[in-house]
Amino acid sequence: MTIRIIGTGSCLPENIVTNDDLAKIMDTSDEWISSRTGIRARHLAKEETTAQMSAKAAKQALEEADMKAEDLDLIIVGTLSGDYVTPSTACEVQSLIGADHAVAFDVNAACSGFMFAMNTAYAYIHSGIYKNALIIGAETLSKLMDWNDRSTCVLFGDGAGAAVVTADDTGLMKFTQGSDGSKGMVLACKNRLNNNPLVQNPTEPDYVYMDGQEVYKFAVSTVPASIKKVLEEAGLEVSDIKYFLLHQANIRIIQSVAKRLKADPDKFPTTLEHCGNISAGSVPILLDEVNKKGMLQRGDKIVLAGFGAGLTWSASVMEW
Numbered sequence: 001m002t003i004r005i006i007g008t009g010s011c012l013p014e015n016i017v018t019n020d021d022l023a024k025i026m027d028t029s030d031e032w033i034s035s036r037t038g039i040r041a042r043h044l045a046k047e048e049t050t051a052q053m054s055a056k057a058a059k060q061a062l063e064e065a066d067m068k069a070e071d072l073d074l075i076i077v078g079t080l081s082g083d084y085v086t087p088s089t090a091c092e093v094q095s096l097i098g099a100d101h102a103v104a105f106d107v108n109a110a111c112s113g114f115m116f117a118m119n120t121a122y123a124y125i126h127s128g129i130y131k132n133a134l135i136i137g138a139e140t141l142s143k144l145m146d147w148n149d150r151s152t153c154v155l156f157g158d159g160a161g162a163a164v165v166t167a168d169d170t171g172l173m174k175f176t177q178g179s180d181g182s183k184g185m186v187l188a189c190k191n192r193l194n195n196n197p198l199v200q201n202p203t204e205p206d207y208v209y210m211d212g213q214e215v216y217k218f219a220v221s222t223v224p225a226s227i228k229k230v231l232e233e234a235g236l237e238v239s240d241i242k243y244f245l246l247h248q249a250n251i252r253i254i255q256s257v258a259k260r261l262k263a264d265p266d267k268f269p270t271t272l273e274h275c276g277n278i279s280a281g282s283v284p285i286l287l288d289e290v291n292k293k294g295m296l297q298r299g300d301k302i303v304l305a306g307f308g309a310g311l312t313w314s315a316s317v318m319e320w
């Protein structure tokens with residue numbers, strides 16, 4: 001018994017900010033951002049919250065799956081930018097969509113969050129505990145960015161992607177996942193200020209910090225290795241795969257992975273041009289775009305891969 005994706009959905013905030021828009025408020029340019037990353041614009045939330053975007057994406061996924069919210073047993077949201085410390089975004093989503101019978105919780109695995117959510121849903125469903133799950137990757141990263149740090153803030157965007165998975169004989173074939181906490185500080189965001197009266201707070205709050213080159217090196221070695229691992233375990237070749245849906249951090253990372261796998265770069269669809277990096281939201285939003293464009297047929301084999309803060313990474317191969 002495995003899990004199969006039977007519906008997808010996504011939601012991006014209305015407000016679009018281009019590279020030229022950013023160049024008006026900081027020392028950057030469309031040329032620098034697009035040539036180094038491939039990113040041309042991103043959606044940044046003004047009104048939308050992580051839970052609201054998640055719920056919209058979830059409703060689309062349920063509709064495609066032809067499933068009612070009350071039939072869900074499990075909701076897992078991968079996010080590092082929920083609206084509250086508690087309740088979890090997953091519990092908010094449960095309430096917003098009326099999934100009264102589901103158990104709901106978040107996982108924080110940064111840009112691997114959707115993948116870790118899917119792997120967790122697999123574990124519950126494979127073991128027979130649950131049958132139907134809603135998995136989501138969603139972020140409102142704009143509220144956590146240091147808007148004085150041009151090397152990082154220009155890269156990220158907001159949005160949510162969702163998938164409904166159900167118990168089936170075919171679907172997810174193999175997955176791998178990993179973490180390396182010893183390198184956690186290369187991409188970090190401290191918690192909110194400490195309200196303990198015994199503790200003196202720093203004068204400035206901390207926002208997202210990234211050592212871009214370290215993360216780059218980690219990504220271009222770990223992602224191809226984890227994809228090769230799942231393909232080998234599944235007894236598949238690179239040529240058997242229709243699409244590789246990678247975390248959308250940087251077009252140069254995606255091109256490097258394609259080269260290392262000796263795969264056709266056309267098999268790597270992207271959203272980063274118009275979305276930027278949406279951390280846990282990247283993979284499910286890309287999956288939804290590919291699905292909505294009718295690019296997937298039943299039986300196609302696809303690879304999903306995420307990597308990011310933690311450090312964390314995951315790759316999976318599935319039959320659509």
Ligand code: UT7
Pocket residue numbers: 027028029032033036037111150151152154187211212213215216219249250253277279307308309
């Ligand atoms: O989901 C998390 C995953 N994150 C990632 O995958 C990020 C991986 N890393 C990267 O994608 C790249 O390292 C970046 C795109 C973040 C940076 O590219 P880089 O080629 O490593 O640039 P750099 O940080 O070495 O900066 C080069 C220059 C510097 O100027 P100097 O010191 O050479 O004069 C920066 O100050 O570019 C400057 N710079 C900028 N210039 C214009 C940095 N940010 C900007 C900017 N606009 N936004």
